[in-house]
Amino acid sequence: MVTRRDFVKSCAVASGAAVVGLRPGAAAAADAPKKGGTLRVGFYIEAATMDPHLSGSKVDRQVYHNIYEPLVTLDTRLGIKPGLAESWSQPDPKTLVFKLRRGVKFHDGTDFNAEAAKFNFDRMKTEPKSIRKGEVANIDTVEVVDAATIKVNLKKADASLLATLTDRAGMMISPKVVQERGVELGRNAKGAGTGPFEFVEWVKDDHLLIKRNESYWNKQGGPYLERVRYRPIPDDTVKLQSLQGGEIDVIDYVQPRDVAAVKTDKNVMVVDVPSLADFAYQLNHGRPPFNVKALRQAVAYAIDLEQIVKGVWLNVGYPANGPIPPTSWAYDKAIPPIKRDLAKVKTRLAEGGKPGGFEFTMTTNNIPLSVQEAEVIQAQLREAGITMKIRLVDASTLISDGNAKNFEMISFQWSGRPDPDGNVYQFFKTTPGTSFNWSGISHPPLDALLDRSREVSAQAERKKIFSEITKILQDELPMIFIVHPIEPKAFSQRVQGYEAIPDGMMRFKDVWLK
16 A cells, blocks of 8 residues: 555655656756657547637646746746736735736737736636636636736635646636637637647647747747647557557656556656645536435445555555645645444434445546546445446536536546645535536535635645545535545656656656657
């Protein structure tokens, strides 16, 4: 069993400024970076949309961080640094003022400025299909102070907002592209970003191609690569063989069963990226059987997390006690994960009016690891007298069914956020518009704690609040929390200059090919 100490140690090693292509302790690569070449990246599934405001997919984010840019960015230790905003200030707890970079242009040639930034925030808040609504719900208004300054007025103090803006909620899209292309932006992001690479094309089920932005505003370092070609390879064995055979250069995620073997391959480099992720199953409180709390608890007590992490994940991860990972300052090791207890299952079934057990359907991704995990859970529940059917769907169907609350129990793999609020608030807050509250949980004491966690700035006090939130979640069970995975990524020896950021997103600005 992986201990918390081992898990955090592995994350700490990866959270340093480890750069692919450098031996530990080496000061610099033997060769200077050079321009040219196509980096070939293997993904486990197809991307869902090229519109950051409508995206709920982790794979999408891997592409976005190369073509779009947020107002603020992360360093290798999750510190916040300037992005499209060169500086910011907070004159009072409910106001943020961002000074924007001058001279930055979108790929379509239009200016990035304060009007463009305001347009993006307004769209995230008002677009009916926006999945960012929950992340920006606390923003009241955004004012244009001058061409390079915006003032963000908050409804309440929000200690989590800056970290939130390092990702999709802070990414800026060309207003012209949005207005002219509309829904077509989802498949065609030409001209839409400001980043080091520009969107070229997306051929469904074959590849997504981006190219170097020759006019990129940041003249330090790259981009060096001519192109990056993303290819969905659902079969993990084929994907690994493609890397080892030289057909691709990067794997976004090495499956747990392959980690040990890949680390012995001298032609491949592996980086264990620390995980902020929360892999869980949402339970629908709005329909039977999980509108009954006792039946939710029966399922939770029937599941053996340690067996899943050991047998399915091969200890490449850590059993979850809630949504906050051990890599976070807010993680509370004093709260154990829910333990399997068949006596409690029997009691809860009787309390829920189903002493003989009940039947429900789990919806999950049709990928090998998800299928294996579902089958293990199915067997565990069967031993406890609960029948679970498995419904396999693709990634886009999973998201659409979740948004429509068209499920009883559904897989949810959240890649995590640098502030714990990003793993918590939008999933469990009652307020309409909190986009990932698929369970439909509405719990006033929990709502009060969630609001308080944003209003308080002292980290020690926030940690106590998040601990109380975790305890409520273990009781109310809007989700059954399974694992916080470690995320190994693998590279061919050709790849140089890759710097791992602990959010697991692959940024290729300074990557080059040997």
